[in-house]
Amino acid sequence: MSNVLEVIGIEKKYPGVIANRDVSLQVREGSIHAIIGENGAGKSTLMKSLYGLIRPDAGQIKVFGSEVNLKSPQDAIELGIGMVHQHFKLADNATVLENVILGSEPTRFGFVVKYDQARKKLLEITKNYGLDIDPDESLSNLGVGERQRVEIAKVLFRGAKILILDEPTAVLVPQEVDELFANLRELVKNGLTVLFISHKLDEVLSIADDITIMRQGTTVATRKPKETNKKELAELMVGGELPKPKAGELKVSSESILSIKSAAYSRADGREILHDVNLELHGGEIVGLAGVEGNGQSELIELIMGLAQPSAGSVQVLGLDAATTLTREIRNAGVAYIPQDRQRDGLLMSAPLWENRILGHQFADPMAKGVWVNKGAAIEDSKRVVDEFDVRTPGINVLASALSGGNQQKFIVGRELTGDPKLIVAAQPTRGVDVGAQAIIWDHLMQARSKGAGILLVTADLEELFSLSDRIAVIYSGTIVSILNPAKTTPEDLGLAMTGAKSA
Amino acid sequence: MSTETKTAKAKSFFKSPARITLLIAGLFLIISLVESITGSVDISSPGTSGATLRFAIPLLMAGLGGLWAERAGVINIGLEGMMIVGTWTAAWFGYLHGPYVGILAAAVFGLASGFFHAILTVKIGIDQAVSGLAINLIAAGAARYLSGIYFPPVGGDRTVSPPVETLPSFTIPFVADFFKSIDEKNIFFLSNISGLLYGITRDLSVVTVALLLLVPLTSWILWRSKFGLRMRFSGENPMAAESLGINVYRTRYIAISVSGMLASLGGAYLALVASSVYREGQTAGRGFIGLATVIFGNWRPSGVFAGSLLFGFTDALRVRQAESVMSLILAAGIVALLLAIYYSVSRSWKPAGAYFGIALFALWVNQKVDTIPQEFVTVFPNFATLIVLTFLAQRLTPPAMAGMPYRRGAE
Numbered sequence: 001m002s003n004v005l006e007v008i009g010i011e012k013k014y015p016g017v018i019a020n021r022d023v024s025l026q027v028r029e030g031s032i033h034a035i036i037g038e039n040g041a042g043k044s045t046l047m048k049s050l051y052g053l054i055r056p057d058a059g060q061i062k063v064f065g066s067e068v069n070l071k072s073p074q075d076a077i078e079l080g081i082g083m084v085h086q087h088f089k090l091a092d093n094a095t096v097l098e099n100v101i102l103g104s105e106p107t108r109f110g111f112v113v114k115y116d117q118a119r120k121k122l123l124e125i126t127k128n129y130g131l132d133i134d135p136d137e138s139l140s141n142l143g144v145g146e147r148q149r150v151e152i153a154k155v156l157f158r159g160a161k162i163l164i165l166d167e168p169t170a171v172l173v174p175q176e177v178d179e180l181f182a183n184l185r186e187l188v189k190n191g192l193t194v195l196f197i198s199h200k201l202d203e204v205l206s207i208a209d210d211i212t213i214m215r216q217g218t219t220v221a222t223r224k225p226k227e228t229n230k231k232e233l234a235e236l237m238v239g240g241e242l243p244k245p246k247a248g249e250l251k252v253s254s255e256s257i258l259s260i261k262s263a264a265y266s267r268a269d270g271r272e273i274l275h276d277v278n279l280e281l282h283g284g285e286i287v288g289l290a291g292v293e294g295n296g297q298s299e300l301i302e303l304i305m306g307l308a309q310p311s312a313g314s315v316q317v318l319g320l321d322a323a324t325t326l327t328r329e330i331r332n333a334g335v336a337y338i339p340q341d342r343q344r345d346g347l348l349m350s351a352p353l354w355e356n357r358i359l360g361h362q363f364a365d366p367m368a369k370g371v372w373v374n375k376g377a378a379i380e381d382s383k384r385v386v387d388e389f390d391v392r393t394p395g396i397n398v399l400a401s402a403l404s405g406g407n408q409q410k411f412i413v414g415r416e417l418t419g420d421p422k423l424i425v426a427a428q429p430t431r432g433v434d435v436g437a438q439a440i441i442w443d444h445l446m447q448a449r450s451k452g453a454g455i456l457l458v459t460a461d462l463e464e465l466f467s468l469s470d471r472i473a474v475i476y477s478g479t480i481v482s483i484l485n486p487a488k489t490t491p492e493d494l495g496l497a498m499t500g501a502k503s504a
Numbered sequence: 505m506s507t508e509t510k511t512a513k514a515k516s517f518f519k520s521p522a523r524i525t526l527l528i529a530g531l532f533l534i535i536s537l538v539e540s541i542t543g544s545v546d547i548s549s550p551g552t553s554g555a556t557l558r559f560a561i562p563l564l565m566a567g568l569g570g571l572w573a574e575r576a577g578v579i580n581i582g583l584e585g586m587m588i589v590g591t592w593t594a595a596w597f598g599y600l601h602g603p604y605v606g607i608l609a610a611a612v613f614g615l616a617s618g619f620f621h622a623i624l625t626v627k628i629g630i631d632q633a634v635s636g637l638a639i640n641l642i643a644a645g646a647a648r649y650l651s652g653i654y655f656p657p658v659g660g661d662r663t664v665s666p667p668v669e670t671l672p673s674f675t676i677p678f679v680a681d682f683f684k685s686i687d688e689k690n691i692f693f694l695s696n697i698s699g700l701l702y703g704i705t706r707d708l709s710v711v712t713v714a715l716l717l718l719v720p721l722t723s724w725i726l727w728r729s730k731f732g733l734r735m736r737f738s739g740e741n742p743m744a745a746e747s748l749g750i751n752v753y754r755t756r757y758i759a760i761s762v763s764g765m766l767a768s769l770g771g772a773y774l775a776l777v778a779s780s781v782y783r784e785g786q787t788a789g790r791g792f793i794g795l796a797t798v799i800f801g802n803w804r805p806s807g808v809f810a811g812s813l814l815f816g817f818t819d820a821l822r823v824r825q826a827e828s829v830m831s832l833i834l835a836a837g838i839v840a841l842l843l844a845i846y847y848s849v850s851r852s853w854k855p856a857g858a859y860f861g862i863a864l865f866a867l868w869v870n871q872k873v874d875t876i877p878q879e880f881v882t883v884f885p886n887f888a889t890l891i892v893l894t895f896l897a898q899r900l901t902p903p904a905m906a907g908m909p910y911r912r913g914a915e
Contacts, residue, residue: 074749089747091740093901102737103748105730113730 002065004029004193005050005081005162010059012045019045020056022218027162027210032184032194034204037214038237038292038460043197046214047164050195051083052076063162082160084151086167090139097122097135100154125156130186145176152183163187164195169203170294181207199237199292201230201499215239234495238462250470253283256316257423257454258304263313265299273299274478277313283422286445286455288469288486290462292498296478297427297458298340304425304456305337306330318422332364336416340427340458342405346412349401353393356400357382357415364419385414390440406433413441417448424448427458442468462494476500524810531839536696538834546828548696550687552820553703558778560816561715562587562787565770566794567801567808568722569763573618574798575726576759577739577752578625579907581636583767584791585643586617590771592647595782596654598668603776606668607711610772611765617643618764622757632907640791648784655782665782668775673709680705709777715769722805735759739903742910753912767791802900822881829881830870837866 007025011018020042027033037043048054050061052070060067063079070076073083090099097115100122106114122135131149133142142150148168155163165184169177184194184207198204204211205225212222213236221236258281265274274296281287291297302308303315306327315322318333331337337360339345347356357378361367366377382396389410393403400408413429426445430438445468449455459465465472465486472484474497482497535547546552566583573580580586590610598606617639624635652662660666683705686698726732734755737745742752770790775782793815800814801807821828841863847856 073747085747089741089744091737091744091904093740093904094736098733098736099744102733102745103750105733107730111729111731113728113733115728 002029003027003062004064005195006060006062006065007046007050008060008062010046010049010056010061012049012054012056018217020049020217023059023214024219025212026222027193027195029193030188030191031209032188032196032207034196034198034208034211035214036197036199036201036204036211036233036237038199038462041214041237042217043214044166045217047083047166047195047197050076051081051164077158077160080159080161082155082158082163084148084155084163084165084168086170088147088151090147090150092138092140094139095135096133096137096139096142096150096153099139099150100135100157104158122153122157125153129156129183129190131183143176144171145179148172148176148180149183152187160192162193162195164197166197167199168196169198169200177203199499201233204233205230213237230496230499231492234499235492237499238491238495251284251450251452252470253452255283257281257283257318258456259314259316260300260303261314261316263300263303263310263315265296265303265308266311272311272478274303274310276479277475279473279480281423281454281456283452283454284449285470286449286457286468288465288472289456289458289475290465290472290494290498291475293460295475297475300475301337301340301425301427301458305335328363331360334420334422336421336424336426338413338416338424338426338429340431342408342412347400347408350399352399353386353396353403353411354379354382356411357385357396360415361418381418385411385418389414389444390437406437409433410437410441413444417444420451420453421448422453424453424455425458426455428460429457430459430461430464438464462491474498531835532697532700533693534835534838535831536693538831538838539696540692542831542834544828544831547821547831548699550684550699550703550706552817552828553700554707555703555820556813556817557704557712558816559819560812561712562770562774562778562790563794563797563815564719564809564812565715565773566767566791567797567812568718568805569618569765569767569770570795570798571722571763571801571803571805571808572735572759572766573621573763574803574906575739575903576735576756577742577903577905577908577910578622578756578760579632579636580618580621580760580763580767581633581795582617582621582639582643582791583636583763583794584787584789585636585640586614586621586764586767587771587774587787587791587794588640588643588647589613589617589764590768590773591775591782591786592650592665592771593768594772595665595668595775596650598776599658599666603669603671606776607769607772610768614765614768614771615761616764617768618761619757621764622760626753626756626760629909629911631909647782651782651784660781663784665775667780670780671709671711671776673707673712675706676708711773711777715773718766719805719809726805731755731758736903739906742905746912752910767794770794799900799902803902829876830873833866834870837863837870840866 003026005025005027007023010020010023012020023042023046035043035046045054049056050070052073052075055071061070062068063081068075068079076083097119101113101118106117108114119135125131126133131153133146133149133153139147139150148171152163168180172180184196188194196204196208208225210222210224211228211233213220213233215237216239223233258279260277260279263274263277264272266272277300279287289297289300299308303310304317304322306322306325309323317325317330317335320330320333322330343349348359354375355378358367358373362373366381367374379396385391386393386396391403391407391410391414393407403411409429409431410433416424424445429445430441433441442464445455445457457465457468469486472486472489472494473480474482474484474494476498477500481500484493484497539548566587569583569586570580590613593613594606594610597609621635621639624630624638625632651660651665655661655665658666680702683698683702687695687702689695726736734745734750737750738752738755738759746752771787774786774790779786794812797808797811797815800811801809840859844856844859844863847853847859
């Protein structure tokens with residue numbers, strides 16, 4: 001079998017980061033080729049290059065044996081490369097057929113859509129590839145699995161020969177995953193080629209013909225499922241060596257800062273996100289919450305901050321019941337919160353820094369003075385934060401949006417660590433910041449710990465996890481599957497636990 | 505699967521034109537009944553139906569204008585201002601070069617005003633409500649300013665244009681006569697219907713017919729043409745459209761420009777067909793009522809047409825006799841009674857009780873009140889409209905992204 005797609009030495013740099021370097025990949029015709037790797041391993045960047053969404057700085061892409069230069073998705077589509085996006089791009093208030101044909105409508109005289117002909121073609125596609133969808137159904141009646149089939153049909157309608165599926169199982173329930181896999185097998189049986197991005201080892205081993213592993217922006221190995229196992233894949237994904245845990249004196253107090261007992265959480269649509277979560281956090285320790293993104297971390301944070309209510313079980317924060325306590329009261333009791341999405345949840349982008357300093361502290365001394373905010377105190381304290389955390393800014397009157405991402409992050413961390421909080425919920429505290437700033441933030445977190453604060457560190461950065469954590473709690477598909485001791489944990493153990501291969 | 509298909513079929517039947525026709529026929533039967541009881545034939549008189557159509561057309565045009573813009577994802581609050589553009593330009597150019605040129609001018613200037621809204625909302629990204637409001641204010645101010653300059657020297661007034669030559673109208677031969685003859689025979693139900701049809705087949709302006717054709721044309725564009733499909737997706741999910749290579753900006757530019765043209769043509773109708781002059785304040789908020797017909801019509805051309813007829817009817821009734829309102833109250837009472845029976849059969853006691861109460865109240869009013877105060881006559885249609893909208897509002901499917909700012913490249 002020949003290679004339908006070949007990638008040779010692709011490189012993509014963004015200011016300050018190398019997203020892809022020396023990426024090479026061979027995809028055989030009629031195969032399902034899985035690409036696995038952690039968040040930030042460069043999978044998405046590679047896929048965007050293949051679909052013409054971004055242009056690599058160096059390297060070659062060969063499609064059906066000839067070198068191509070993809071300038072836009074349109075170029076990719078013309079070459080027969082189709083992308084099934086993780087977030088569906090569909091309109092509810094239209095039929096399946098309309099969603100499928102949009103943008104490549106067969107027409108008479110260039111403006112009358114030949115709906116009958118399009119319907120016939122779509123029915124042919126759905127029949128040939130076993131995609132169970134009705135062209136005339138309104139999209140608002142469809143579930144997630146069906147919507148994904150519409151997205152696949154959309155790509156096939158445009159004559160794609162190579163399908164890229166970006167984490168297609170992330171939004172599906174197990175039965176839907178089985179259906180999807182049946183569809184994918186049908187596709188390759190008909191001669192199509194599927195590129196399947198995932199970080200779930202079980203799935204990859206069951207569906208793929210070849211597995212390419214990416215780590216830190218590069219492809220590290222390619223394996224066949226028969227010749228490998230989960231352990232090896234996990235090791236390849238996480239990397240052989242891990243940073244050593246920092247030796248720090250552990251002074252865990254007996255005081256329970258955070259106590260989560262068999263907590264569960266379901267979304268409004270009834271989907272269960274968290275179930276039977278148990279976690280204890282004491283003063284003076286850092287518990288790292290490890291896991292692949294989307295396994296319930298965000299929801300767990302929302303429960304702790306009182307932003308969402310558990311459907312079962314209890315969440316006690318500093319002795320308060322988070323389900324019935326206002327977020328404001330939880331914060332006033334001494335909880336600091338570094339949100340993972342700094343621009344959405346951490347800052348008012350169009351407000352000056354000193355106003356941002358008040359956020360979350362607007363009811364407590366010294367930011368509040370009766371019903372008024374204390375502008376003087378806010379300005380003074382903003383200056384302190386800027387100095388202590390080395391926030392690079394022309395002044396404290398500039399808008400938050402004028403700062404770079406890393407400096408925004410330092411400002412938030414500085415704000416949150418003010419006033420000796422008892423519990424610090426730190427979600428991705430060093431995401432997107434440079435090494436120097438990372439050291440400052442780590443240092444402050446360690447200082448807070450030695451002052452007796454309990455820290456819940458949610459992070460995707462393994463170095464951070466191992467350097468700071470006293471214990472590592474691994475979360476997988478909505479529950480905490482194991483508690484590990486970082487000093488005695490091997491990368492394989494962690495990788496396996498994070499991908500659900502092993503539950504201790 | 506089979507049960508699902510069945511329910512789907514049942515659903516589509518209740519949404520079908522057949523059902524609507526049946527409903528209208530039933531309603532008309534009730535009105536005929538009421539008219540034969542009360543002896544007042546004003547509701548189904550040719551005068552009322554003709555007036556309804558005349559009042560409905562400007563609303564229809566504003567409504568279609570709103571529909572074009574909102575289907576493409578931009579709310580057009582500026583419809584009122586664009587109608588003013590239409591009234592003024594139609595009257596001025598109509599006075600100078602004849603009514604047909606007037607209509608053409610209204611179309612061109614309306615297109616330009618729509619294009620202006622598109623530049624503000626699509627290109628610059630100004631809040632859609634702010635832009636629309638600005639257009640309303642600018643149009644009203646400009647019309648007043650220009651009237652003061654241009655009209656007085658040529659025999660007009662600071663607020664009124666000189667009269668414009670009227671456009672030809674025609675009576676549909678044979679058909680209108682046929683309806684007229686039946687109307688005069690006073691046969692129950694048939695004569696009532698014929699009276700109504702006679703009213704809309706006689707003295708028809710060519711402009712009326714031309715504008716009415718825009719309803720099926722809009723439907724056809726939306727659901728049959730490539731541009732229509734792309735336009736709908738620009739309003740439903742512009743990000744999806746953009747990802748499939750569709751130029752959302754260009755689509756919106758075209759749709760909003762057409763929106764302005766349609767509203768402006770509604771204004772031209774006011775100035776050239778419904779009257780023969782431009783008069784300040786002639787549009788009288790019809791642009792906003794047009795916006796309401798879009799909601800009433802669930803963002804569908806046929807629905808907008810139905811809505812404009814309903815609002816036009818309320819307008820027409822306002823200038824007619826008080827007895828007809830009494831007839832309507834009685835008719836409403838009968839409808840409420842029927843609904844009460846319907847809900848009792850399906851054992852939904854709460855709505856059944858409510859409708860029974862309404863029915864009783866209507867009958868009580870009919871028995872106890874001799875003459876209805878004129879104020880109530882004026883208010884009744886609006887009141888009825890409000891009730892209709894309240895009940896309809898629960899099943900609306902507006903374009904998902906209408907009114908939301910969209911920037912190219914947004915996720």
